[in-house]
Each structure stands twice: as structure tokens, then as C-alpha cells.
Amino acid sequence: MSLITEEQVVLDLTGADRHEATRLLGERLVASGRCTDLDTFIADVRKREETMATGLPGGIGIPHARSTAITEPSLVFGRSANGIDWGAKDGPATLIFLIAAPEGGGDAHMQMLPKLARALMKKDFKAALAAATTEAEVVRIVSAEVELDQPVAAPAEGRMAHAAEVGAGLATGTAAAETAPLADAPRSLNLVGVTSCPTGIAHTYMAAEGLENAAKAAGHTMKVETQGSAGSKPLTAAEIAAADAVIFAHDLPVKDAGRFAGKPTVDVGVKKGISEAPALVAQAEALAAEWRNDPSKAAAAAAAAGGASGGSLVSKVEEGAGLGTRIRQWLMTGVSYMIPFVAAGGILIALSFMLSQVALGEEGPIEIVKYNLTSTDQYNIAQNFSVTSLTSWAALLFVIGAASFGFLVPILSGFIAFAIADRPGLVPGIVGGSVAATMGAGFLGGLVTGILGGLVARWVSNWKVAKGVRGIMPVVVIPLLSSFISIGLFITVLGRPIKALTDALNSWLTGMSGASAIILGIILGAMMGFDLGGPVNKVAYAFATTGLAAAGAATDAPQLKIMAAVMAAGMVAPLAMALATSVRPKLFSEPERENGKAAWLLGASFISEGAIPFAAVDPVRVISSSVVGSAVTGALVMLFGSTLRAPHGGIWVLPLIGNFLLFLLALVAGVLVMATIVVALKSRDTHLAEVDATATV
Amino acid sequence: MATRTVTIASSVGLHARPAALFVEAASNTGLDVEIAKPGEDPVDATSILGVMALGAKYGEEVVLTAEGDGADEALDSLVALLSRDLDAE
Structure with missing residues (x-):
């Protein structure tokens, strides 16, 4: 069974307007026995035509309808020498395809349109139709492009569940039968x-x-x-x-x-x-x-x-992004390479402090930070390690953790430069970061040495040089010159003001207590809850993790509170949505309820993205409540002064959290607030939502 | 380069009328917007034939990409459009 027969071709279509022309084309379907009631069918086409004319640019008209008067999916082709206005902006239509599908044959309809459109994008298809002299020729040209049972396209259609429903009795029946061995086995x-x-x-x-x-x-x-x-x-x-x-x-x-x-x-x-x-x-x-x-x-x-192959190190920089986006991508590349160092060092140090409290009592952490690898007294753990001494084990963990922390700024700086300049950026970046750390310019200094080193390295590597020198550029010239220029500039000019800025920032954070700490908690919490893993969330998260680097091995630095606040706030949204789906399942769809179950685990693991499925469906209500709930938690953690030196982990790092009971309290409070708001908003708006949907139509 | 993935909400798919509305909206952004089925070659989202040739059905995903100033906002509005049942409106 074919879509188009010789009876369904009108080589010389006339008609005062497109409605009259459509009627002439429709009569051909009556003649070929595919239309049982011309008036019903024409009315259906006209209804569609009135909502929007079906003329397309390039002199094409595609009137179409599903109709109870149609017995099988069909195409009628009409050609008009002078053109008939079909509502397209660029002029009248000369090639007209009337597409008719039986009621309920929505899928057959949808198989014809894309194929026809694809064919019409080819110049020679249109030219061949314009030049065709017999009906048989048109049938051949059209059938070659627009058939329901093309072998290539058939499997694609066959996988759609509803294609099977349409299949019986229609032209697709052939297609389904042909591909059945593939699809069914x-x-x-x-x-x-x-x-x-x-x-x-x-x-x-x-x-x-x-x-x-x-x-x-x-x-x-x-x-x-x-x-x-x-x-x-x-x-x-x-x-x-x-x-x-x-x-x-x-x-x-x-x-x-x-x-x-x-x-x-x-x-x-x-x-x-x-x-x-x-x-x-x-x-x-x-x-x-x-x-x-x-x-x-x-x-x-x-x-x-072909030829596309990646290096083993990856940066997060996309081609063609705007400057702001690119700077963010540079920084995030640095941060993402730094995080494992933060995690290893932070958790080792936290464990060391826990052990030292068991071994030495309250003052353990203060005693344990005296251990090192270079001194000549009893604090040199390399010379005085004792397998049976708990203090020795604590000191061992501390020394390794502290060594890992020593890399934070160099790695941050190095991989920012790497993101900018690729491999040539690594040397000026890492060495510059190390210089910044030694000068006491902290992670702010690291950001500057990273960006500076990267830009200079990129500049130097773009130099046009003589062939003889080209070979030694990557190994000698670029690292040498870019390090000298960028780090020299940093030490002599930029370093001291940045160190002053770092000191100011640290003393501000250290001196921050009471109201200002709570405000910072609110801001960071709101940022974490705002886009659930998006750029705003990541900025707050990067602020906290780079803060860990600045805090180093200090036992009660404000940066540790910030990390705790950020992590707690980031856990709120998924947990609150999980809670909301379990207390008020009726407000959520079946997939959302399923998602809710997973969200418990995601939230507990500090994966804010667990709430994204909910926010995607209902952004305004979910995000507004998430911002409030996360801000509450952030503020409470800052108020309670819980501390955290691991950059990730959720409840799995609970033993490493200082004041973890209060941490949990703050988390629960935020979750309850957000769940309450989201349930209230959704209950209030359930009937409004329906009104909304019809109103925006 | 901004990218969005969206599921077609129009009950009969992204065909003539929904496609025309979408193409009009894409053209109004003034940007180079492309639309593709995941893993397939993208087509110009401002070409009605291209969009119809895509043959995106109800419930299928399409990937929108755009470049230039305001690309994110433009794509967000197109995503919102495709997320509605244009055919029922």
C-alpha cells in the first residue's frame, strides 16, 4: 500500500484560493476510495488551516488533517504553475501536498511530515517535481522519498510503543511486519x-x-x-x-x-x-x-x-564561552583539581585530631600540630614513631594531612593556569602558587598567580619562532619565560597588596561573630539552595573549599564553620523534597515520588542535585522554598559554630564534624522549613495550577 | 555555546503548527539556534523544513544549542515553549 497513487496527482492544479484548491485535491482521495466523506474531510483540513496557514517558505503548501472520513494515510500532490496563496510570507505555493491521515492515525501523520520536509530541503526533489510530465513520474519521485515502510527508518518508528497501535490495517503494518524480527527479538x-x-x-x-x-x-x-x-x-x-x-x-x-x-x-x-x-x-x-x-x-x-583525541588531563573550559563564563571555568578547573587534596588532607587532619583527643585529652589537637618531619626534638615523627603509641598515629595522620594541605594553593594555581594555557601553564601556575603560599598571600594569591601564569604562558606559546627554537619551546623556553615573567611580577608588584588583602579577609572572617557570621551563613545557604548544583551553588561551594585551604591545620578557624554551613545548606533541598513527597504524596506525580525516595540518600550525601528533578518541574515554588530552607540552615550552623574540614561527604563524615549534634539540628530545621513551605505552596496552588495552564494558552 | 535538552510536550509532536510556532520564536531570538535529536546532526531551528524534518515526536528529547549574547535566556524561553502542549492551545 502506498501513500500516493497516480490518481492522487494533479499536475495542473487551479483554484481561486487554497480552500478551493484543497477541495480539488480532496476529490482525488474520494476517487481513489480513501475518503468516505469529502465535506467532513475538507472541514477538518480547513479547521487546521484556520489555526495556522500551512504554507512554507519556498513555494510549498502542506494542508493536512486527521479525519474520520479518511481510511488510510495518504498524500495528494498538486502542482500549480501560477501559484496559489497558501499563507507563506515569501509568496504563493506551487507545490502542494495534501496529507490525510485517519483519525487516531496521529503517528502515521507524524511519519509523513518529517520525511516530506526532509525531501523538500533537497533542491533536486523540488526540481524533479516541477519538471515531471506524467502522474507516474510524480508517484515515483515522491514514493522514493516519502514512504512509510522505508527499511532505514522503520526500526526507529518500530521502537515507539504507539507505532504498534497504528500499525494494524495501515500502511505502517507493512513496516511493522518487516522489522518485527529485529524489534521483537x-x-x-x-x-x-x-x-x-x-x-x-x-x-x-x-x-x-x-x-x-x-x-x-x-x-x-x-x-x-x-x-x-x-x-x-x-x-x-x-x-x-x-x-x-x-x-x-x-x-x-x-x-x-x-x-x-x-x-x-x-x-x-x-x-x-x-x-x-x-x-x-x-x-x-x-x-x-x-x-x-x-x-x-x-x-x-x-x-x-577523525583526529580527535584527548589528553589525559581535562579542563572544564568550553570553546567560545564569554569572558565571565571563561573565568569561572578557569577557576572551577583549579578548584576541581584541588578538591581531592582538600579531601585527603582535611579528613586525615580531622581523624588525627579525634585520635589525639583520645590519646592526650582536651588539649590533644594543640599538642598534635607541633609534630613535623624536620625538627631535631621529640616532635619529629619520622624519628620518633612508635607503633604502640596512639599519639604517634595521630601525629602521623596529621603530618600527612598537613603535607597534602601544603599543595592546595599550588594545585589551585597550577590548574587555573592549565585551564587557560593547557600544559605550558602548569609550571608557572604551580611554582607561582607555591610562591604565593610561601609569601602568605593564600588562595587569593593562588588565584592571581594561576591566572597570570596561564595568560603569560599562553602568550609566550603563541609566539612565532624560528624552526630551530620551536623544538625547545615547550620544554625550556615557555616554562622558563612564563615563570620568570609572571612570578617575578607577582613577587615584586602584586604579592604584597594581595597578602594584605588576604590578611584583611582572614581577620575579617576571624573577627566575624554574632550577626555578621549569621548573615554570611544566610547568604551562603541561600546560594547553595538557589540553583542546586548550578553556578551559584558552585561559587558558594568553591568559596568554602578554598577557605579550607586558608584555614590549614588551625583547630577552630572560621573557615571551618563556613564549610560546615555550606555543606549543611547543600543537603537541605533534596532532604526536604524527600520529606515532602513522603508526607504529602498526593501533591507529587508518580515519578516525583520515586525521585523522593532517592533524594533521601542524595541529600544525606550532600548532593544538592537530588532536588533538581523537582525544581525542573516546578522551579518557582521549589527554588523559593529551597532558598529559604537552605538559608535557615546556613545561618544556624554559623550561629552554633559547628566546624567541618572535609569538603564533601554529608552525613558520612558526621564524626568529623565539630558539634555534630547542633549541625544535625540546624540541618533538620532547614529541612522542616523548606518542606513546610513547599507543601504549603503546592497545596495552595494545586487548583491554581490548572487555571494557570489554561490561562496561558 | 549554550545547550538545553527538553522533552517535546506537544501531544502530536513537533510537527506543522507547533513547529511553526517554535521556528517563529527561534527566529525572533536573532541568534543562530540549532535543534537536534540526541546523537543526530543538528538542524537550523529557524528553518521550518529543518525542524519538521527532525520529526520529533511527543515525549522525545531534543537538544537546543545557541551562540551569542543572551543565548541562555533565548534557549530558556524556547525550552519553555517546547514544554507546553502547543497543539492543544
């Missing part, structure tokens, strides 16, 4: 994937697990390379070669993406890997099926990816 596929997220701590691994489980549930085998901060165990070349499809769920560029060239690839952000893994696996299945039927796709993709 799903093969077990080999899938591979890559996951990554900016911090490389939680999402990377959650997405990997989500994908592997979803693939297993669908009867496939899947192996995921987690490009997180724990390092990645790369997929082997054989595993990639054997893969039928690839799923990237990543927020950082995929390392060595060239390895996957020529494979059907589903490419999404890391959150999808967590929230919609089964859908991604289904997409991968569909792609794999499509590619099996069309080998040219693999070749095209391989060619497109």
Missing part, C-alpha cells in the same frame, strides 16, 4: 560507557552504577569507565571494539574520546545517568539497531571524529 548488546562529574566524588560512581544496573535489567552487558577522582580503570581497546553502543554520562570532557569514534553514542550529562539510566540504555539499543541497518553512519561518525 532484542539481542543482548555489549555496551560501554564513561561517567564523570566536576567533583569526581559521587555522581561519577552513581551514574556508573545506575547505567550498569539498567543495562543488566534490559538483558545487556555493560562496562563503565568512571573518570572520577579515584582515577579510572580504562576500558580496554577490545572491550570498546566489541561494544554495540556507547553511553557517555559526563559533565567533564570524556578523556580520549577518540577511542570511541565510529560507535553509536548516547551523549548526555551525568545527572541523566543517575535519574534516567533505563531510558539511556533504551536509546543506546535503538541507536545500535539503527546503525546495524545503516553502515554508512558508522563511517560518517568515524570520519567526523
Whole structure:
């Protein structure tokens, strides 16, 4: 059964206006027995035509309708030498396609339109129709482009559940039958994937697990390379070669993406890997099926990816971003490489303090910070380590943690420069950061040496130099000159004012108590709750983690309170949404309730993104309540003075939190506030929402 | 380069009328906006034929990208448009 027959072609279409012309075309459908009631059908077309004329640029008209008077999906072609006004801005239509579909045949309708549109984008398709001299020729030209049972497109349609409903009795029946062996006997596929997220701590691994489980549930085998901060165990070349499809769920560029060239690839952000893994696996299945039927796709993709290969270090810088965005991306690259050092050092130091309190009592932490690796007295832990002494173990943990903290500013600075200038930035960045730290210019100094070193390194590496020198540029000239220029400038000019600024900032933070501390807590809390893992949230988070670097090994620095406040505030939104879905399930859809269950765990793990599914559906109500709840928690933590020296972890680092009972109290308070507000707003607005939906129409 | 992913909410898909409204909105942004199904080649979002050729159905995801000043805002408004059932309006 074809869409178009010779009876359904009018080579010389006339008519005073498009309605009259449509009627002439409709009569052909009556003649070919596909239309049972011309008036009903014309009325249906006209209804559609009145909501919006169907003329398209380039002299095309596509009147169309679903109608009870139509028995099978059909096309009627009309050609008008003088053109008939079809409502397009650029002039009358000369090629007219009347598309008719049976009522309930919405999918058949939707199969015709895209194919027709695709064909109309080709110049020779239009030219061939304009030049055609017989009806049979038109049928051949149109059928070649617009058939429901094209083998390539069929699997794509076949995977849509509703296509099957339309299938019986329609032209798609042929398509469904042809592809049935493919669609009905799903093969077990080999899938591979890559996951990554900016911090490389939680999402990377959650997405990997989500994908592997979803693939297993669908009867496939899947192996995921987690490009997180724990390092990645790369997929082997054989595993990639054997893969039928690839799923990237990543927020950082995929390392060595060239390895996957020529494979059907589903490419999404890391959150999808967590929230919609089964859908991604289904997409991968569909792609794999499509590619099996069309080998040219693999070749095209391989060619497109040719030469693309990534280094082993990644930056978060996108091409073509605005200056503000780029500066943020530079800084975030630095921060993301610094975080593992903060985590290792912070947790080691926190554990050391806990142990030292057991070993030495209240004053333990003050005693333990005296330990080092260089002195000649009893505090040199390298010379005086005793396996049986708890104090020795505490001192060991402290010394390692402190060493890790010593790298914070150099790594921050180095990878900011790396983000700007790539590899040549590393030397001026890291050395500059070390100088900034030694001068006491802290992380502010590190930001400056990073940006300065990066810019100078990029400048020097862009110099046009003689061939002979080019070979030694990356190893000698760029590191030498860029370090000398940027760090020399920093030491002689920029360093001292920045040190003064750092001192001022530290004394401001240290002196901050009472009202101003609470205000800072409110601001940081509100930022954490505002976009749930977006840029504002990340700025507050970066402020806290870089603060940890400044706090160093101090036992009661204000920066530790800020970290505690930021983490608690970031846990509020997902926990509150989880609470709201369990106390008032009726206010939420089924998927939201499911999400609510996961949000408990996400919130407890300090993954603010757990609330995004809710905010995406209902941003105003969810975000406004999230800002309030998170601000309450932030303020309370600052008020209570809980401290934290781990940059991440949620309730799993509870033992490392100073005053953790009060920390929990502040968290619970914020969660209750937010859950109450969101439930109140949603209950008040449930009936309003419906009114809204109709009002905006 | 700003990017958004959105699920088509129009009950009959992104076809003639919803597509025309979308193309008009995309053209009004004055930016180079592209639309693609995930993993496929993008098409010019200001071309009605291109958008219709995409054949995005109800419930399918499309990826919008735009470049230039105000690209984020422009995409947000287009996302909002596609998230409505244009066909029922």
C-alpha cells in the first residue's frame, strides 16, 4: 500500500484560493476510495488551516488533517504553475501536498511530515517535481522519498510503543511486519560507557552504577569507565571494539574520546545517568539497531571524529564561552583539581585530631600540630614513631594531612593556569602558587598567580619562532619565560597588596561573630539552595573549599564553620523534597515520588542535585522554598559554630564534624522549613495550577 | 555555546503548527539556534523544513544549542515553549 497513487496527482492544479484548491485535491482521495466523506474531510483540513496557514517558505503548501472520513494515510500532490496563496510570507505555493491521515492515525501523520520536509530541503526533489510530465513520474519521485515502510527508518518508528497501535490495517503494518524480527527479538548488546562529574566524588560512581544496573535489567552487558577522582580503570581497546553502543554520562570532557569514534553514542550529562539510566540504555539499543541497518553512519561518525583525541588531563573550559563564563571555568578547573587534596588532607587532619583527643585529652589537637618531619626534638615523627603509641598515629595522620594541605594553593594555581594555557601553564601556575603560599598571600594569591601564569604562558606559546627554537619551546623556553615573567611580577608588584588583602579577609572572617557570621551563613545557604548544583551553588561551594585551604591545620578557624554551613545548606533541598513527597504524596506525580525516595540518600550525601528533578518541574515554588530552607540552615550552623574540614561527604563524615549534634539540628530545621513551605505552596496552588495552564494558552 | 535538552510536550509532536510556532520564536531570538535529536546532526531551528524534518515526536528529547549574547535566556524561553502542549492551545 502506498501513500500516493497516480490518481492522487494533479499536475495542473487551479483554484481561486487554497480552500478551493484543497477541495480539488480532496476529490482525488474520494476517487481513489480513501475518503468516505469529502465535506467532513475538507472541514477538518480547513479547521487546521484556520489555526495556522500551512504554507512554507519556498513555494510549498502542506494542508493536512486527521479525519474520520479518511481510511488510510495518504498524500495528494498538486502542482500549480501560477501559484496559489497558501499563507507563506515569501509568496504563493506551487507545490502542494495534501496529507490525510485517519483519525487516531496521529503517528502515521507524524511519519509523513518529517520525511516530506526532509525531501523538500533537497533542491533536486523540488526540481524533479516541477519538471515531471506524467502522474507516474510524480508517484515515483515522491514514493522514493516519502514512504512509510522505508527499511532505514522503520526500526526507529518500530521502537515507539504507539507505532504498534497504528500499525494494524495501515500502511505502517507493512513496516511493522518487516522489522518485527529485529524489534521483537532484542539481542543482548555489549555496551560501554564513561561517567564523570566536576567533583569526581559521587555522581561519577552513581551514574556508573545506575547505567550498569539498567543495562543488566534490559538483558545487556555493560562496562563503565568512571573518570572520577579515584582515577579510572580504562576500558580496554577490545572491550570498546566489541561494544554495540556507547553511553557517555559526563559533565567533564570524556578523556580520549577518540577511542570511541565510529560507535553509536548516547551523549548526555551525568545527572541523566543517575535519574534516567533505563531510558539511556533504551536509546543506546535503538541507536545500535539503527546503525546495524545503516553502515554508512558508522563511517560518517568515524570520519567526523577523525583526529580527535584527548589528553589525559581535562579542563572544564568550553570553546567560545564569554569572558565571565571563561573565568569561572578557569577557576572551577583549579578548584576541581584541588578538591581531592582538600579531601585527603582535611579528613586525615580531622581523624588525627579525634585520635589525639583520645590519646592526650582536651588539649590533644594543640599538642598534635607541633609534630613535623624536620625538627631535631621529640616532635619529629619520622624519628620518633612508635607503633604502640596512639599519639604517634595521630601525629602521623596529621603530618600527612598537613603535607597534602601544603599543595592546595599550588594545585589551585597550577590548574587555573592549565585551564587557560593547557600544559605550558602548569609550571608557572604551580611554582607561582607555591610562591604565593610561601609569601602568605593564600588562595587569593593562588588565584592571581594561576591566572597570570596561564595568560603569560599562553602568550609566550603563541609566539612565532624560528624552526630551530620551536623544538625547545615547550620544554625550556615557555616554562622558563612564563615563570620568570609572571612570578617575578607577582613577587615584586602584586604579592604584597594581595597578602594584605588576604590578611584583611582572614581577620575579617576571624573577627566575624554574632550577626555578621549569621548573615554570611544566610547568604551562603541561600546560594547553595538557589540553583542546586548550578553556578551559584558552585561559587558558594568553591568559596568554602578554598577557605579550607586558608584555614590549614588551625583547630577552630572560621573557615571551618563556613564549610560546615555550606555543606549543611547543600543537603537541605533534596532532604526536604524527600520529606515532602513522603508526607504529602498526593501533591507529587508518580515519578516525583520515586525521585523522593532517592533524594533521601542524595541529600544525606550532600548532593544538592537530588532536588533538581523537582525544581525542573516546578522551579518557582521549589527554588523559593529551597532558598529559604537552605538559608535557615546556613545561618544556624554559623550561629552554633559547628566546624567541618572535609569538603564533601554529608552525613558520612558526621564524626568529623565539630558539634555534630547542633549541625544535625540546624540541618533538620532547614529541612522542616523548606518542606513546610513547599507543601504549603503546592497545596495552595494545586487548583491554581490548572487555571494557570489554561490561562496561558 | 549554550545547550538545553527538553522533552517535546506537544501531544502530536513537533510537527506543522507547533513547529511553526517554535521556528517563529527561534527566529525572533536573532541568534543562530540549532535543534537536534540526541546523537543526530543538528538542524537550523529557524528553518521550518529543518525542524519538521527532525520529526520529533511527543515525549522525545531534543537538544537546543545557541551562540551569542543572551543565548541562555533565548534557549530558556524556547525550552519553555517546547514544554507546553502547543497543539492543544
